[in-house]
Amino acid sequence: MKINKPSRINGRVPVLSAQEAVNYIPDEATLCILGAGGGILEATTLITALADKYQATQSPRDLSIISPTGLGDRADRGISPLAQEGLVKWALCGHWGQSPRISELAEQNKIAAYNYPQGVLTQTLRASAAHQPGILSDIGIGTFVDPRQQGGKLNDVTKEDLIKLVEIDNKEYLYYKAIAPNVAFIRATTCDSEGYASFEDEVMYLDALVIAQAVHNNGGIVMMQVQKMVKKATLHPKSVRIPGYLVDIVVVDADQTQLYGGAPVNRFISGDFTLDDSTQLTLPLNQRKLVARRALFEMRKGAVGNVGVGIADGIGLVAREEGCADDFVLTVETGPVGGITSQGVAFGANVNTRAILDMTSQFDFYHGGGLDVCYLSFAEVDQHGNVGVHKFNGKIMGTGGFIDISATSQKIIFCGTLTAGSLKTEITDGKLNILQEGRVKKFVSELPEITFSGKIALERGLDVRYITERAVFTLKQDGLHLIEIAPGVDLQRDILDKMDFSPVISPDLKLMDTRLFTDGTMGFTLPGATH
Structure with missing residues (x-):
C-alpha cells in the first residue's frame, strides 16, 4: 500500500x-x-x-x-x-x-x-x-x-x-x-x-x-x-x-500533559526531582499490604526483580517501610529500573527511578533469564498451577508482559486473594478476620485458557509460589502444596472449602509469620544473596 x-x-x-x-x-x-x-x-x-x-x-x-x-x-x-x-x-x-x-x-x-x-x-x-x-x-x-x-x-x-x-x-x-x-x-x-x-x-x-x-x-x-x-x-x-x-x-499540542488529568509535568515522575527518605509513603494494614509483606519474604539481597500491576505492586512501598528497598532492584517491563513503583492505571510512572531503558531492551533482558524474581498478580489458578489473567469473567484483558516475565524468571511469585467479589477482611490482634467472603472462587479445577503454564515452569526448574491473604502455596510435580495459613482462619472452612480442588497439605504446614499481621514495621531483614 x-x-x-x-x-x-x-x-x-x-x-x-x-x-x-x-x-x-x-x-x-x-x-x-x-x-x-x-x-x-x-x-x-x-x-x-x-x-x-x-x-x-x-x-x-x-x-x-x-x-x-x-x-x-x-x-x-x-x-x-x-x-x-x-x-x-x-x-x-x-x-x-x-x-x-x-x-x-x-x-x-x-x-x-x-x-x-x-x-x-x-x-x-x-x-x-x-x-x-x-x-x-x-x-x-x-x-x-x-x-x-x-x-x-x-x-x-x-x-x-x-x-x-x-x-x-x-x-x-x-x-x-x-x-x-x-x-x-x-x-x-x-x-x-x-x-x-x-x-x-x-x-x-x-x-x-x-x-x-x-x-x-x-x-x-x-x-x-x-x-x-x-x-x-x-x-x-x-x-x-x-x-x-x-x-x-x-x-x-501545547496543552499536552504527562499523564491524564494532572499537572502538565510532575518533575518527580519525569526524574528531575527525587523524594528523600523523610517522605515516607505507607500502605494501610489491610489484605493488600499483607500479601505484599509476605511476598517481600521471597526477596533476596542483590536480586533483580520485576513487579507487575495489581495487588503485587505494593511490594516496593513495603520494602521502603522496612528499610530494605535499596538492597535489591525492582524493574517494570515498560522500562523503569528502581525507584518507588506507582500504582493504578499509570503503572510505571515511578518516582526515584535509577534508570529508564527502552521497553524492547527491557524485555530482551527478561527473555534471557535476567530476572531473579518476579511479582505478578493472578486472576485464577488451577490444580496444575496454571494461571489465567488474559480472560476473566468473559472479559478480554490481554496478557501484557505477564507471559514474557513469568516464562524465565528464576522465582515466580503470584499474588492475589483467595476469593474475589466483595471480599472484606480486617486484621486485628495479630489475626486475619474474614468479614465477608468473596463471591467468586479464584482457585478452580481447570482453566479454559492458560496464561502461565505450571508444567512448563516445572520443566524449566523455576520456583513458583502463590501468595494470598490467608494461604501460601508452592508448586511441585503433583500440584499445589499448601505450606502456610494465616492465624485466625479455619483450614477447612476458609481455605479448602473455598477452592474447587484439594491441594496437597504440607506435613510441615505452618502459620504465616505473625509479623505480617502487626502495625508498624516488621523488623524484617532480607536474606543474603543466593548467587
Missing part, C-alpha cells in the same frame, strides 16, 4: 493540525499506536482526531491496529475512542483491558483480535523494521499463544494463524509473524524544526523508536505529537531519542 506524505520544504518537517494529519490515513492502513496506561506517551490529540473524523465521515475504514502496551484508563480513553464499527477490522495488542471498548468489539466478534505477549510484540516490530519475517522465541510455550492451544486468537472470527510451532536442534520454539505497520502515532515532549525529538518531560520511552523505524522502513507515515518545537539542531544529541528523518508529520 502506497502512503501519501506531505513534502518537506528546506528540510523542515511538516507541522499540521491533528485533523489535517489524519487525512493522510488511507482505508485498510495498519496503524501502530504508542502509549501506556494513564496517558503515558499517548498521542491523545491524534487518536481523538481520527475517532472524530470517522464518526463524521465514515473514513478511513477497516484499519488494523497494533498496540504493544495497554494505553487507556480502563474506561473511555486510550484507544477506546476508536471502537467504532467499520473503523477497525483487526487488532493485535499486547494488553487489551486499559481500553475496554476495543475489547468489547473483540468479545462481540466484531473484529479479528490477537494477543501477543507484550515483549514479543515489541520484538516483532523491531523485526519488521529490519524486514525480518518474524521472531523465534520459547516465550509462550504451553500458554494460550501456543498454536496447540488458542494461538493467541481471542475470539471465534479470528482465523489466520500468526503463530507457528517450530523445532530447531530438538527444542521447541514459537514463530511469531511480524506485522508491518504503515502508520504510526507516537509522542515526545520536544522536537526541532527537522523532527528530531526528545522526551524530557515524559515518564519513559517505551518502544517509540522501534515503532517509528518499523513504519518508516515499510514505506509508511510517522505522525508525532509534541508539546513544543524549537529551532533546528538546538537539542542536545544525547537527549534525542527519535531522529528527524523518521518523522513525516508533527502535531503540536
Whole structure:
C-alpha cells in the first residue's frame, strides 16, 4: 500500500493540525499506536482526531491496529475512542483491558483480535523494521499463544494463524509473524524544526523508536505529537531519542500533559526531582499490604526483580517501610529500573527511578533469564498451577508482559486473594478476620485458557509460589502444596472449602509469620544473596 506524505520544504518537517494529519490515513492502513496506561506517551490529540473524523465521515475504514502496551484508563480513553464499527477490522495488542471498548468489539466478534505477549510484540516490530519475517522465541510455550492451544486468537472470527510451532536442534520454539505497520502515532515532549525529538518531560520511552523505524522502513507515515518545537539542531544529541528523518508529520499540542488529568509535568515522575527518605509513603494494614509483606519474604539481597500491576505492586512501598528497598532492584517491563513503583492505571510512572531503558531492551533482558524474581498478580489458578489473567469473567484483558516475565524468571511469585467479589477482611490482634467472603472462587479445577503454564515452569526448574491473604502455596510435580495459613482462619472452612480442588497439605504446614499481621514495621531483614 502506497502512503501519501506531505513534502518537506528546506528540510523542515511538516507541522499540521491533528485533523489535517489524519487525512493522510488511507482505508485498510495498519496503524501502530504508542502509549501506556494513564496517558503515558499517548498521542491523545491524534487518536481523538481520527475517532472524530470517522464518526463524521465514515473514513478511513477497516484499519488494523497494533498496540504493544495497554494505553487507556480502563474506561473511555486510550484507544477506546476508536471502537467504532467499520473503523477497525483487526487488532493485535499486547494488553487489551486499559481500553475496554476495543475489547468489547473483540468479545462481540466484531473484529479479528490477537494477543501477543507484550515483549514479543515489541520484538516483532523491531523485526519488521529490519524486514525480518518474524521472531523465534520459547516465550509462550504451553500458554494460550501456543498454536496447540488458542494461538493467541481471542475470539471465534479470528482465523489466520500468526503463530507457528517450530523445532530447531530438538527444542521447541514459537514463530511469531511480524506485522508491518504503515502508520504510526507516537509522542515526545520536544522536537526541532527537522523532527528530531526528545522526551524530557515524559515518564519513559517505551518502544517509540522501534515503532517509528518499523513504519518508516515499510514505506509508511510517522505522525508525532509534541508539546513544543524549537529551532533546528538546538537539542542536545544525547537527549534525542527519535531522529528527524523518521518523522513525516508533527502535531503540536501545547496543552499536552504527562499523564491524564494532572499537572502538565510532575518533575518527580519525569526524574528531575527525587523524594528523600523523610517522605515516607505507607500502605494501610489491610489484605493488600499483607500479601505484599509476605511476598517481600521471597526477596533476596542483590536480586533483580520485576513487579507487575495489581495487588503485587505494593511490594516496593513495603520494602521502603522496612528499610530494605535499596538492597535489591525492582524493574517494570515498560522500562523503569528502581525507584518507588506507582500504582493504578499509570503503572510505571515511578518516582526515584535509577534508570529508564527502552521497553524492547527491557524485555530482551527478561527473555534471557535476567530476572531473579518476579511479582505478578493472578486472576485464577488451577490444580496444575496454571494461571489465567488474559480472560476473566468473559472479559478480554490481554496478557501484557505477564507471559514474557513469568516464562524465565528464576522465582515466580503470584499474588492475589483467595476469593474475589466483595471480599472484606480486617486484621486485628495479630489475626486475619474474614468479614465477608468473596463471591467468586479464584482457585478452580481447570482453566479454559492458560496464561502461565505450571508444567512448563516445572520443566524449566523455576520456583513458583502463590501468595494470598490467608494461604501460601508452592508448586511441585503433583500440584499445589499448601505450606502456610494465616492465624485466625479455619483450614477447612476458609481455605479448602473455598477452592474447587484439594491441594496437597504440607506435613510441615505452618502459620504465616505473625509479623505480617502487626502495625508498624516488621523488623524484617532480607536474606543474603543466593548467587
